[in-house]
Amino acid sequence: MLAFEMLYRRHRGTLYRFLLRSLRQRADADELFQETWSRAVAARERYRVEAKFTTWLLQIAHNLVIDRFRRSRPQASAEEAEVVFSQLDAPEDEQPDRVLSEFEQRRRLQLALEELPEEQRVTFLLRMENGLGLEEIAEVTGAGRETVKSRLRYALARVRARFET
Amino acid sequence: MSKRRDPEQDLQRLLDEDGGEFGAIYRRLSHPEPPRRLDRVVIANAARAVRGNRAPPAQRWLLGLGSAAGIVLAAGIAWQVGKQIDSQEAQTSPERSHRSVIPVEPISESTRLQKSVSPDAAAAMADKEMPVEAVHAKQESVPAVRRRMASPPPAPAAAPPPPPIPEAPPLLEQRAAEPEPAPAMSAADEAQAFPEKKDNASSEGTSSALGALRSERQDQAAGNAATMSAPKAAVEQSRAPSPNSSVKLRQNMHLAPQDWLAEIVRLKNAGHRQEAIENLRLFRRMHPDWQLSDELRRLAE
Incomplete structure (x- = not known):
């Protein structure tokens, strides 16, 4: 005990x-x-x-x-995430740590996490909160390593999109 | 101008140990902790689950109590049974010690002669000297007894318990003092004297008496002397009215019915009224269909 x-x-x-x-x-x-x-x-x-x-x-x-x-609820489709991912064009001078205040950064990250599709959110959180690598995330989620990488990429793009709006 | 980002590079930065730019922001997010009540619930559930593999304390307590109660009950029963056995032994021990006394027959010429007559006679004498139980055990091995067993078994009521042993010594002494017994009847003579049809017509008590008599007759037909083993004598004595006249009664039983009746009349006329009555009672048991004279009927009544 x-x-x-x-x-x-x-x-x-x-x-x-x-x-x-x-x-x-x-x-x-x-x-x-x-x-x-x-x-x-x-x-x-x-x-x-x-x-x-x-x-x-x-x-x-x-x-x-x-x-x-x-x-x-039903999961967000991959196509929906793809649209967000394709819009990832951000100027270097608009990087989040330069533009937004610390509070705003935290708020936007929080919002971005909440808006992420579930699989991407979970994958992103396993990386950020628990510090797991690709293999560990793949083991936890039961997905392949490349799938995990893809989810992380999409999640990252969405978060960045939140910071750039 | 906007610069298109490289997703692979962003991913690589995210997978760096510090988590890249977003890793730093994420670490600054609030760090909510589970509430205390949740901690208590989880730990309590875990403790309960771990204890679930063992017997709960209450059940263990009940198990112990049940075991103790079982032991106490078993001990009580054993004590009661032991007490009953002791009391039974105390009741039966005088009988056992009594039974264990082997009557010793004084050596006389007549007994010596009887022993030298035949091995069967010797066996019969050994029966006399044995305790009742031993005699019963020995009789089981005698083929003549097997034949008796094949005959219709006597009714339970007609099989009284063995007679007290003290009666045996007078019987034996009396028998030893008597002259040579009457020559045994042949099997054919006895078959004539005790026809089978009377067996069928006789009552239950009579059939049992006849069974005993038939066994005795078979023993005698084998050539031994007119001696009876102790249990057989005991059976006969239990049916005979008086032990004093039992020998004569047994002798008279082997007589033909007419001769037996004549003997009864002789006894009556000689003043041995009681002996005549005993003979007559036995005669009526063995020959219930025999028509008695008025004189004998009055005597029987």
């Missing part, structure tokens, strides 16, 4: 923020946060020591998030 508490203290913040920013609803985040830990405890027998605990925990959380997305 002590080991679990240690793990919990270490991962609770990042997991919670990943869920909160993925779901954008605190109530949903609370619910899935609790559910993620319950499933982790229930599935502890299946946990392989060689696997990274963060990856394993985020796999559980990601699956719950995707299920919630599927139940709540």
Whole structure:
């Protein structure tokens, strides 16, 4: 029980923020946060020591998030993201760190994250919040490495588009 | 002029350790933490799940209590059973010690002669000297008894418990003091004396008596002396009215019905009224269909 508490203290913040920013609803985040830990405890027998605990925990959380997305609304189409991606033409002097105040930067990033299609948002958050690499994100999401790269590219383009408007 | 960005380069910057320009902004975002109540709920759920694999304390307590109750119950039952066994042993021990007394027959010429008559006679004498249980065990191996077993079994009511052993010594002494027993009847003679049709017509008690008699007759037909084993004698004694006249009664039983009736009349006339009545009672048991004279009927009544 002590080991679990240690793990919990270490991962609770990042997991919670990943869920909160993925779901954008605190109530949903609370619910899935609790559910993620319950499933982790229930599935502890299946946990392989060689696997990274963060990856394993985020796999559980990601699956719950995707299920919630599927139940709540249809996913954004890839074509929609492509349109945003094609509009990525920004002058160098309009880079976000130069133009916007710090508060505005944070606000716009927050808005950009919320507007991202779910798969891209999750992938982006796994990179930004949890610091996962391409392989780890691919492992967590069950997607291929190139798919992960593509999602990250699209997400990055959308975020940048938010900063340039 | 706007410069078109290279997505691969942006991605590479994002995948850098610092997360690039957006990584820096992201780190400045607020860091919401799960509420305390959520921490408590999660940890409590985990603790409950971990404890779920073991037996809950209440169940363990019940298990212990149940085990203790079972042990106490078993001990109580064992104590009660032991107490009952002790009381039964205390009741039966006098009988056992009584039974274990082997009557010793004084060595006399007549017994020596009887022992030298034949092996069967010797076996019969050994029966006399054995305790009742041993005699029963030995009789099981005698083929003559097997034949008796093949005959219709006597009614349970007609099989009284073995008689008390103290009655045996007088019987044996009396028998030892008697002269040579009457020569045994041949099987053919006995078959004539006790026809089978009377067996069928007889009552249940009579059939049991006949069964005993038939076994005795078979033993005698084998050539042994007119001695009976202790259990057989005991069975006969239990049916006979008086142990004093049992030997004579057994002798009279082997007589032809007319001769037996004549003997009864002789006994009555000789003043042995009680003995005559005992003989007559046994006669009526063995020959229930026999028409008695008025004199004998009055005697029986």
